[in-house]
Amino acid sequence: MKRARRQPPRPAPSRPPGKSDSGAAMAGKFSELRARLTEAEEALRAIRTGEVDAVVTAGKKGLQVFTLEGAEHAYRVLIESMNEGALTLTTDQTILYANRCFARMVKRPLEQVLGGSFRRFLSAEDRDKLRPLMKRPGKSGAKIQVQLKAGDGSQMPAQISLRPLARNGSNRATIGMVVTDMTAARRTEELLRTLTHRIVQAQEAERGRVALELHDHITQLVCAILVRSQTLANKLSAHDGSLKQEAITLREMLGKTAGEVERISRNLRPSVLDELGLVAVLRDTSTEFAERTGVSVQLACVELTARLPADTELTLYRILQEALKNVERHARARNVTVQLTRRAAFVQLAVRDDGIGFDPNHHAARRNGNGGLGLLSMSERATYSGGALKVKSARRDSIGKAGTEIEVRIPLGKTRAGGAENSLMELAETPGN
Ligand SMILES: Nc1ncnc2c1ncn2[C@@H]1O[C@H](COP(=O)(O)OP(=O)(O)O)[C@@H](O)[C@H]1O
Numbered sequence: 001m002k003r004a005r006r007q008p009p010r011p012a013p014s015r016p017p018g019k020s021d022s023g024a025a026m027a028g029k030f031s032e033l034r035a036r037l038t039e040a041e042e043a044l045r046a047i048r049t050g051e052v053d054a055v056v057t058a059g060k061k062g063l064q065v066f067t068l069e070g071a072e073h074a075y076r077v078l079i080e081s082m083n084e085g086a087l088t089l090t091t092d093q094t095i096l097y098a099n100r101c102f103a104r105m106v107k108r109p110l111e112q113v114l115g116g117s118f119r120r121f122l123s124a125e126d127r128d129k130l131r132p133l134m135k136r137p138g139k140s141g142a143k144i145q146v147q148l149k150a151g152d153g154s155q156m157p158a159q160i161s162l163r164p165l166a167r168n169g170s171n172r173a174t175i176g177m178v179v180t181d182m183t184a185a186r187r188t189e190e191l192l193r194t195l196t197h198r199i200v201q202a203q204e205a206e207r208g209r210v211a212l213e214l215h216d217h218i219t220q221l222v223c224a225i226l227v228r229s230q231t232l233a234n235k236l237s238a239h240d241g242s243l244k245q246e247a248i249t250l251r252e253m254l255g256k257t258a259g260e261v262e263r264i265s266r267n268l269r270p271s272v273l274d275e276l277g278l279v280a281v282l283r284d285t286s287t288e289f290a291e292r293t294g295v296s297v298q299l300a301c302v303e304l305t306a307r308l309p310a311d312t313e314l315t316l317y318r319i320l321q322e323a324l325k326n327v328e329r330h331a332r333a334r335n336v337t338v339q340l341t342r343r344a345a346f347v348q349l350a351v352r353d354d355g356i357g358f359d360p361n362h363h364a365a366r367r368n369g370n371g372g373l374g375l376l377s378m379s380e381r382a383t384y385s386g387g388a389l390k391v392k393s394a395r396r397d398s399i400g401k402a403g404t405e406i407e408v409r410i411p412l413g414k415t416r417a418g419g420a421e422n423s424l425m426e427l428a429e430t431p432g433n
Pocket residue numbers: 326327329330331353355356357358363364365371372373374375376404
């Protein structure tokens with residue numbers, strides 16, 4: 001796309017010709033006419049060399065756009081038939097060209113769009129995001145997500161893709177921009193997130209049920225057998241030799257079985273969480289992890305004066321569980337720090353290890369596209385509680401301190417549960433579902 005050129009009307013001659021034209025006035029008129037001729041010749045040259053693909057003139061009826069059809073006609077037809085907004089702009093965001101789809105997106109006549117600033121379609125926050133990218137979009141371009149403001153006051157989620165275009169002999173660089181309507185994509189994301197949350201909720205309920213069954217039935221039963229085997233071992237005298245030894249071994253094995261069943265039940269749904277709250281369960285989990293794996297765990301928890309919302313407590317506990325599972329499976333760490341911080345507006349959990357680290361953007365699971373649901377589920381849980389998860393990691397082969405840090409921050413008094421119900425109802429009502 002080439003540059004559009006605006007030609008503002010020249011001011012009328014200061015005095016009507018004829019009457020008492022002095023030599024000085026005539027000279028003034030000549031120089032004005034010469035300037036206009038130079039400008040016209042320059043415009044003609046720009047049109048001939050293809051630097052211009054539309055001319056915008058200011059007339060009595062406001063701005064008028066004249067499109068020039070040339071060798072680029074085929075591309076223009078293609079761009080006009082696109083389902084995305086396509087624009088060219090100067091780096092200071094003056095719109096040189098926009099296709100009709102963009103005009104439809106912002107619900108304004110094309111004439112009002114051309115020659116104006118792109119900034120008017122963005123909020124102050126999005127303008128701040130776009131400004132540096134317009135100045136330096138990078139050779140391979142840049143993408144940002146914004147809310148596009150339309151002429152009727154409505155807003156539309158959109159993705160803006162930028163690319164620098166050739167300068168075409170002019171000294172003002174132009175930027176090519178594609179604006180994609182993200183309304184459907186956002187809706188699908190929202191529904192997927194809602195469904196994921198539903199699955200997590202169902203999984204939690206099922207885990208709770210199995211934990212209760214294990215605790216109420218299997219553990220009770222194993223304990224009863226344990227007591228019996230103890231009695232048996234006591235009743236057998238030293239004379240019974242190998243028989244007594246067998247009974248003692250049996251009792252020890254049953255003791256281990258009871259412990260293992262209890263551990264599985266606790267991992268499925270720790271009763272401590274429901275009864276004593278988050279800090280107690282973080283302490284229990286850390287202690288059990290340190291004893292079992294030999295990795296030293298340092299716990300730094302604030303004392304919570306009141307219970308947090310049940311959903312938040314469960315989210316933080318599950319994230320710790322998943323993070324420790326990763327330390328055990330992947331990190332080869334010696335030390336782990338678990339830190340719980342609480343401020344008026346949020347609660348934060350950080351799990352740091354001094355292990356081998358990894359590249360969060362290119363880890364194995366992400367590359368293969370299979371498995372590796374741990375980090376994803378942590379992030380989903382955090383998002384669903386209204387918060388966010390950050391993963392920082394440095395590999396052991398890199399300079400500096402190696403290790404991984406998982407940090408989750410959840411605002412207090414803000415979850416997405418209500419939104420989830422609504423989205424699911426909408427999903428059920430969508431025809432074809
Ligand atoms: N604490 C950690 N230390 C080193 N690597 C890690 C750590 N946590 C995660 N990773 C890397 O990130 C990948 C993805 O983790 P995750 O999503 O939990 O999936 P999974 O544990 O099933 O592989 C792991 O396979 C591992 O390569």
